[in-house]
Amino acid sequence: MCLAIPAQLVSEPNDIQMAEVDILGVKRTISVMMTPDARSGDFVLVHAGFAIQVVDEQFAAESLEMLSMMGIKTAAELEAEMGMAADEAEDTGAAPSAASGVTAS
Amino acid sequence: MSGVLDGFRDPAIAAKLVDAIRETATTPCTLMEVCGTHTMAIAKNGLRGLMPQTVKLLSGPGCPVCVTANPDIDLAIEIARQPGIVMTTFGDMMKVPGSYSSLARERAEGHDVRVVYSPLDSLSIAESEPDKHVVFLGVGFETTAPAVALTIREAARRGLPNWSALSLHKTVPGALRALVDDPEVKVTGFILPGHVSTIIGVEPYRFLASEYGVPSVITGFEPVDVLQGVWMLAKQLAEGRAEIEIAYGRGVHAEGNPSAIAAIESTFDGCDAEWRGIGVIPGTGLALKPEFAAYDARVRVPCTPPEPREIRGCQCGDVLRGVVQPFECKLFGRACVPEHPVGPCMVSSEGSCAAYYRYTDYGRA
Amino acid sequence: MHQERILMSHGSGGTMMRDLIEELFIAEFGDETLSRMDDAAALDFPGRRMAFSTDTYVVNPLFFPGGDIGHLAVCGTVNDVATSGATPLYLSVGFVLEEGMLVDDLRRILTSMVRCAAEAGVRIVTGDTKVVDRGHGDGCYINTAGIGVLPEGLDLSGAHCRPGDVVLLSGTLGDHGIAVISTREGLTFSTDIETDAAPLNHLVAAVLAAAPDTRCFRDPTRGGLSSTLNELASASGVSITVEEALVPVHDQVRGACEMLGYDVFQVANEGKMVAVVPPQQAEAALAAMRASRYGEDAAIIGTVAEGPAGKVYVKTTFGATRIMDMLVGEQLPRIC
Numbered sequence: 149m150c151l152a153i154p155a156q157l158v159s160e161p162n163d164i165q166m167a168e169v170d171i172l173g174v175k176r177t178i179s180v181m182m183t184p185d186a187r188s189g190d191f192v193l194v195h196a197g198f199a200i201q202v203v204d205e206q207f208a209a210e211s212l213e214m215l216s217m218m219g220i221k222t223a224a225e226l227e228a229e230m231g232m233a234a235d236e237a238e239d240t241g242a243a244p245s246a247a248s249g250v251t252a253s
Numbered sequence: 254m255s256g257v258l259d260g261f262r263d264p265a266i267a268a269k270l271v272d273a274i275r276e277t278a279t280t281p282c283t284l285m286e287v288c289g290t291h292t293m294a295i296a297k298n299g300l301r302g303l304m305p306q307t308v309k310l311l312s313g314p315g316c317p318v319c320v321t322a323n324p325d326i327d328l329a330i331e332i333a334r335q336p337g338i339v340m341t342t343f344g345d346m347m348k349v350p351g352s353y354s355s356l357a358r359e360r361a362e363g364h365d366v367r368v369v370y371s372p373l374d375s376l377s378i379a380e381s382e383p384d385k386h387v388v389f390l391g392v393g394f395e396t397t398a399p400a401v402a403l404t405i406r407e408a409a410r411r412g413l414p415n416w417s418a419l420s421l422h423k424t425v426p427g428a429l430r431a432l433v434d435d436p437e438v439k440v441t442g443f444i445l446p447g448h449v450s451t452i453i454g455v456e457p458y459r460f461l462a463s464e465y466g467v468p469s470v471i472t473g474f475e476p477v478d479v480l481q482g483v484w485m486l487a488k489q490l491a492e493g494r495a496e497i498e499i500a501y502g503r504g505v506h507a508e509g510n511p512s513a514i515a516a517i518e519s520t521f522d523g524c525d526a527e528w529r530g531i532g533v534i535p536g537t538g539l540a541l542k543p544e545f546a547a548y549d550a551r552v553r554v555p556c557t558p559p560e561p562r563e564i565r566g567c568q569c570g571d572v573l574r575g576v577v578q579p580f581e582c583k584l585f586g587r588a589c590v591p592e593h594p595v596g597p598c599m600v601s602s603e604g605s606c607a608a609y610y611r612y613t614d615y616g617r618a
Numbered sequence: 619m620h621q622e623r624i625l626m627s628h629g630s631g632g633t634m635m636r637d638l639i640e641e642l643f644i645a646e647f648g649d650e651t652l653s654r655m656d657d658a659a660a661l662d663f664p665g666r667r668m669a670f671s672t673d674t675y676v677v678n679p680l681f682f683p684g685g686d687i688g689h690l691a692v693c694g695t696v697n698d699v700a701t702s703g704a705t706p707l708y709l710s711v712g713f714v715l716e717e718g719m720l721v722d723d724l725r726r727i728l729t730s731m732v733r734c735a736a737e738a739g740v741r742i743v744t745g746d747t748k749v750v751d752r753g754h755g756d757g758c759y760i761n762t763a764g765i766g767v768l769p770e771g772l773d774l775s776g777a778h779c780r781p782g783d784v785v786l787l788s789g790t791l792g793d794h795g796i797a798v799i800s801t802r803e804g805l806t807f808s809t810d811i812e813t814d815a816a817p818l819n820h821l822v823a824a825v826l827a828a829a830p831d832t833r834c835f836r837d838p839t840r841g842g843l844s845s846t847l848n849e850l851a852s853a854s855g856v857s858i859t860v861e862e863a864l865v866p867v868h869d870q871v872r873g874a875c876e877m878l879g880y881d882v883f884q885v886a887n888e889g890k891m892v893a894v895v896p897p898q899q900a901e902a903a904l905a906a907m908r909a910s911r912y913g914e915d916a917a918i919i920g921t922v923a924e925g926p927a928g929k930v931y932v933k934t935t936f937g938a939t940r941i942m943d944m945l946v947g948e949q950l951p952r953i954c
Binding site for chain 1: 806809811869870872874876877879952953
């Protein structure tokens with residue numbers, strides 16, 4: 149249960165705590181009554197026309213970084229082993245860098 | 254932001270987690286996902302096939318649509334049949350069969366049944382059609398209950414004379430207790446629902462660890478999220494721990510969402526609720542408080558549905574408790590298919606049977 | 619047929635509609651050509667072969683972002699005739715008008731039809747009108763039937779797909795369905811997405827010229843790409859695998875589908891073509907599509923394989939393979 153999708157607030161909440169969100173370009177007016185601290189620019193989880201939580205982008209990026217470093221060698225270690233430049237190693241997909249899966253939006 | 258989120262679908266990261274699970278899960282375990290969205294995520298991404306032999310993923314009663322009992326569906330249908338009523342509902346409930354009919358069939362018979370995306374949309378309908386009485390069918394767990402609570406409060410604030418809500422909402426922790434108390438249900442760990450937890454936080458689940466010693470991890474819905482949840486459970490089991498952990502940190506805070514919790518607690522009282530296949534679980538229903546009687550459809554549209562009945566052979570109840578896998582039900586793929594479902598597990602967008610039938614080759618003719 | 623009454627789901631382009639057609643219409647009419655269930659009937663006339671198709675348009679609202687029912691009514695039938703490889707020539711048109719409909723609205727619809735017919739190069743040569751009581755007819759229903767001439771020796775069919783063939787899609791998925799649903803009461807959201815409804819006969823002709831051994835064309839209307847590919851896989855007794863990453867979808871359509879819980883493979887399109895071509899002609903077919911109006915975003919999206927027969931698979935962006943299931947009935951927004 150619970151389709152809740154991340155959307156970005158593109159307006160400040162109005163006096164009845166409704167605000168506009170943007171989901172990949174689609175806009176909808178939703179209630180932010182449950183996220184009183186949310187401000188324009190924040191990302192929120194939207195469920196049934198209500199924001200239920202502010203999503204911590206920074207946390208998300210850090211989680212991904214931690215996961216992507218699980219149990220694998222760093223680019224530097226691989227470079228030492230295989231005698232390739234770290235860049236080359238990344239290009240061949242042999243050494244997922246710490247930034248894999250995380251792109252600035 | 255979508256760039257960051259795409260990372261939670263990254264196959265490279267997923268592969269690392271799968272390796273980690275294989276390394277860590279050396280003894281057999283059965284992990285129950287208590288959320289229809291998890292069932293679908295697992296099916297759609299083929300995650301079951303990536304698990305080592307030691308890890309069995311089981312579906313539980315996490316689809317609020319599937320666990321709605323026939324008498325409740327029958328009541329919603331009976332209300333929809335009353336003259337002057339507009340029944341508004343989430344799309345999920347339209348095709349779910351009750352004892353004799355479904356809301357989709359009632360619409361075909363000429364009754365005014367309309368799908369809305371948000372309960373707030375039903376308020377707009379009430380305002381623009383003052384000669385009708387608009388009822389909103391509230392189904393869902395704690396993820397959805399606060400939205401409906403706030404809608405009820407908004408209706409009261411506006412003093413809407415022609416709107417009420419039928420609450421069939423249920424709460425999850427009580428059902429988890431019923432599951433661990435059930436001797437037929439054998440679960441070694443719980444994959445807990447991410448968005449219910451966004452609302453209720455960690456505390457309501459504590460008893461699973463402290464009283465029953467069952468490790469549980471609050472998990473998100475992208476494939477990497479699910480694998481991370483499974484890995485963290487495997488680690489707890491390997492290390493002999495039983496804790497409530499949060500894997501879905503970007504969406505869940507330990508204290509939940511206090512505004513949302515307050516909305517539920519100030520609008521609803523706990524009551525007994527009947528869960529399909531499990532029976533009545535005390536205190537797991539949400540009923541409108543007496544001061545909101547003017548917005549309670551049970552008060553505003555009193556009516557008596559026909560005697561409920563169960564369809565013979567339907568094993569939705571056993572499937573919901575994880576005692577039977579969908580493809581083990583005798584009706585699966587034969588008498589019960591999405592085109593003519595016998596029970597809600599096959600028709601609900603998140604039912605276990607629908608997930609198996611639609612996304613895997615089980616039971617296909 | 620298990621139901622006593624017709625349900626909305628019977629009209630959605632999914633498995634329930636397929637069952638209705640097979641168990642009722644095909645069974646009762648019992649015509650060999652009809653039973654092939656191709657989008658157009660290829661018929662023998664003395665000295666010529668013709669393609670003949672009909673479709674009825676019941677869209678609500680009548681006017682939606684980027685188009686209207688008239689535009690749809692012409693494009694839809696032109697496209698169905700075109701799928702057979704025929705050059706569409708003539709259309710008939712039948713109107714069922716609701717008492718009380720605004721004449722200005724009807725005029726707007728007719729203007730739309732004239733413009734679309736001119737672009738497609740077809741003539742509207744015969745028609746009929748009826749009026750029904752207020753409260754029936756949703757404003758206006760339109761039926762169009764189209765006839766076109768088939769080149770000698772051309773026999774395209776959904777049953778001709780072979781292992782190794784390549785599946786092409788002429789552009790972005792889901793635009794029409796999302797454009798229409800964005801106007802529905804209770805679901806309003808704002809988007810720039812407009813219907814993709816367009817006449818594709820010139821695109822089809824260009825692809826056939828570049829890839830003469832094309833097996834078939836289909837337009838993925840109600841039920842979306844999934845209904846089309848499932849039908850083709852069944853008719854040809856093959857399996858089809860689509861690579862999700864290769865399928866073009868506008869961000870906003872993706873966003874709307876996420877919000878409503880829709881599967882973009884099941885959302886209706888009105889200006890897209892699927893083509894199945896032998897591998898050695900795939901690049902030429904793609905180039906021809908991309909050079910055609912309405913085909914700028916065309917892509918190769920998948921391949922045909924031996925079996926299991928009738929199955930369609932999606933290789934997800936995540937890397938897993940799942941079944942691309944056919945819509946059963948109505949696609950409804952969900953919160954779960």
